[in-house]
Amino acid sequence: xxxxxxxxxxxxxxxxxxxxxxxxxxxxxxxxxxxxxxxxxxxxxxxxxxxxxxxxxxxxxxxxxxxxxxxxxxxxxxxxxxxxxxxxxxxxxxxxxxxxxxxxxxxxxxxxxxxxxxxxxxxxxxxxxxxxxxxxxxxxxxxxxxxxxxxxxxxxxxxxxxxxxxxxxxxxxxxxxxxxxxxxxxxxxxxxxxxxxxxxxxxxxxxxxxxxxxxxxxxxxxxxxxxxxxxxxxxxxxxxxxxxxxxxxxxxxxxxxxxxxxxxxxxxxxxxxxxxxxxxxxxxxxxxxxxxxxxxxxxxxxxxxxxxxxxxxxxxxxxxxxxxxxx
Amino acid sequence: xxxxxxxxxxxxxxxxxxxxxxxxxxxxxxxxxxxxxxxxxxxxxxxxxxxxxxxxxxxxxxxxxxxxxxxxxxxxxxxxxxxxxxxxxxxxxxxxxxxxxxxxxxxxxxxxxxxxxxxxxxxxxxxxxxxxxxxxxxxxxxxxxxxxxxxxxxxxxxxxxxxxxxxxxxxxxxxxxxxxxxxxxxxxxxxxxxxxxxxxxxxxxxxxxxxxxxxxxxxxxxxxxxxxxxxxxxxxxxxxxxxxxxxxxxxxxxxxxxxxxxxxxxxxxxxxxx
Numbered sequence: 087x088x089x090x091x092x093x094x095x096x097x098x099x100x101x102x103x104x105x106x107x108x109x110x111x112x113x114x115x116x117x118x119x120x121x122x123x124x125x126x127x128x129x130x131x132x133x134x135x136x137x138x139x140x141x142x143x144x145x146x147x148x149x150x151x152x153x154x155x156x157x158x159x160x161x162x163x164x165x166x167x168x169x170x171x172x173x174x175x176x177x178x179x180x181x182x183x184x185x186x187x188x189x190x191x192x193x194x195x196x197x198x199x200x201x202x203x204x205x206x207x208x209x210x211x212x213x214x215x216x217x218x219x220x221x222x223x224x225x226x227x228x229x230x231x232x233x234x235x236x237x238x239x240x241x242x243x244x245x246x247x248x249x250x251x252x253x254x255x256x257x258x259x260x261x262x263x264x265x266x267x268x269x270x271x272x273x274x275x276x277x278x279x280x281x282x283x284x285x286x287x288x289x290x291x292x293x294x295x296x297x298x299x300x301x302x303x304x305x306x307x308x309x310x311x312x313x314x315x316x317x318x319x320x321x322x323x324x325x326x327x328x329x330x331x332x333x334x335x336x337x338x339x340x341x342x343x344x345x346x347x348x349x350x351x352x353x354x355x356x357x358x359x360x361x362x363x364x365x366x367x368x369x370x371x372x373x374x375x376x377x378x379x380x381x382x383x384x385x386x387x388x389x390x391x392x393x394x395x396x397x398x399x400x401x402x403x404x405x406x407x408x409x410x411x412x413x
Numbered sequence: 414x415x416x417x418x419x420x421x422x423x424x425x426x427x428x429x430x431x432x433x434x435x436x437x438x439x440x441x442x443x444x445x446x447x448x449x450x451x452x453x454x455x456x457x458x459x460x461x462x463x464x465x466x467x468x469x470x471x472x473x474x475x476x477x478x479x480x481x482x483x484x485x486x487x488x489x490x491x492x493x494x495x496x497x498x499x500x501x502x503x504x505x506x507x508x509x510x511x512x513x514x515x516x517x518x519x520x521x522x523x524x525x526x527x528x529x530x531x532x533x534x535x536x537x538x539x540x541x542x543x544x545x546x547x548x549x550x551x552x553x554x555x556x557x558x559x560x561x562x563x564x565x566x567x568x569x570x571x572x573x574x575x576x577x578x579x580x581x582x583x584x585x586x587x588x589x590x591x592x593x594x595x596x597x598x599x600x601x602x603x604x605x606x607x608x609x610x611x612x613x614x615x616x617x618x619x620x621x622x623x624x625x626x627x628x629x630x631x632x633x634x635x636x637x638x639x640x641x642x643x644x645x646x647x648x649x650x651x652x653x654x655x656x657x658x659x660x661x662x663x664x665x666x667x668x669x670x671x672x673x674x675x676x677x678x679x680x681x682x683x684x685x686x687x
Contacts, residue, residue, distance in 0.1 A: 374535060
């Protein structure tokens with residue numbers, strides 16, 4: 087396929103320059119350099135990212151040239167795992183990321199199924215999925231505070247119902263150690279995100295196979311779980327992994343709504359990072375190293391899935407190309 | 414029987430969607446109401462007095478909020494232009510060229526999806542200090558572009574692959590110059606993707622707190638940076654006004670682009686990750 091387009095391009099290109107031989111070599115050089123030139127700006131941006139990552143990892147092992155520290159050490163990691171406060175932070179972040187991801191996935195599947203079912207148009211999708219995706223996490227936090235803080239709308243309603251008599255009676259929802267406030271904020275923000283990534287394929291699958299299954303007498307709910315959902319699986323998993331790494335490593339929500347003990351891992355890392363004693367940075371970087379390790383584990387899972395999916399997509403594309411080439 | 418059952422499912426779906434929309438928009442509208450509130454003591458369910466006090470205070474000339482707004486928009490648009498340009502070029506190589514190291518580059522473009530930005534920001538700060546980009550607007554724009562790049566690339570790869578090269582080849586066969594081909598063939602085909610990627614990058618830029626804080630060092634003060642400390646303060650009218658102005662910055666831009674897209678008669682964007 088590619089070979090044929092290349093020859094075609096060459097044939098077409100020649101027409102503009104009848105005196106071919108002079109242009110041929112430079113053209114070949116140009117063709118081989120072009121992809122790298124086009125990628126160069128992206129490579130520069132990615133260099134910053136990779137540099138930041140590797141610099142952080144090295145500092146976690148005690149190698150920080152700007153502090154004149156050059157000796158490899160595992161002390162900071164040993165310390166991180168030894169102190170119970172840090173272990174609590176790691177577990178707390180894992181808990182937050184896992185529950186936020188699983189909860190969002192379940193709700194998002196229900197939501198996109200409902201939207202497909204109703205056959206909602208562009209406007210509803212716009213306001214139910216895309217608009218919430220555009221809202222920053224910090225905004226969600228303030229919204230939740232107005233509802234669930236000790237003087238929020240909920241506590242006013244509970245007072246009106248005679249359940250509580252002063253703001254102190256209101257159970258703490260937002261700063262609680264079970265992280266409910268943080269989870270609520272992430273549900274608000276990530277459910278539309280996952281649904282957005284899922285809904286197109288779900289609508290497509292539903293149209294194509296749902297009818298067939300229904301004609302064959304299959305129960306709708308059964309059809310959904312045995313036909314539609316497995317076909318959407320990859321899209322859902324990919325979105326879920328992005329959500330997981332995001333929740334695991336993001337600062338804002340956990341800093342605003344988290345309990346003072348245990349702190350989420352990124353919050354603790356930043357707390358150590360901005361300490362006056364600059365060697366605390368190495369400690370912060372060790373915490374970041376743990377974050378990277380856990381996210382990398384997720385990356386490996388992601389790539390196993392991606393490769394499997396790309397193989398399936400290539401197969402499907404081949405089939406499509408066959409049908410389009412037919413006269 | 415069959416139709417009745419289907420209708421029951423439909424009712425359940427409608428109820429679910431309505432509940433969902435309430436959960437999404439009730440909290441947002443609470444913030445909106447708070448921003449206009451002068452007096453709303455506990456335990457009143459409705460506000461006692463409305464006023465524009467908070468708006469007047471924040472938008473007074475002395476507060477300097479206008480320059481904050483302007484700076485935020487500038488950074489957002491600059492990030493968006495830079496990211497989209499870079500992503501469009503990168504997507505073109507990833508889709509249309511076979512070259513050594515393509516898979517490594519592809520992996521590189523999704524890496525910022527997978528490693529949290531907090532890690533990136535803390536690690537890169539030293540380098541940005543060394544090369545003089547720390548505490549500068551340019552530094553913040555570059556850092557934001559790094560964060561927005563994977564989103565923009567995945568959108569652009571999608572659109573570039575869908576556009577294909579058939580039309581370009583035809584244009585070239587008909588003798589079009591590179592410039593004219595780009596203007597009349599390539600660009601129109603990529604336009605919907607370019608617009609989506611631009612909006613995405615803009616939104617990521619103006620909503621970013623942590624990277625802006627570390628790279629801007631508190632000296633580059635965007636709306637997000639200004640409002641962050643107020644979010645947990647007791648004066649909810651003030652934090653409400655900040656959030657409302659922030660929402661206007663993000664949603665107005667988003668809805669304008671949506672309108673342009675539907676004017677162009679573009680199909681809905683398929684997804685972020687295909």
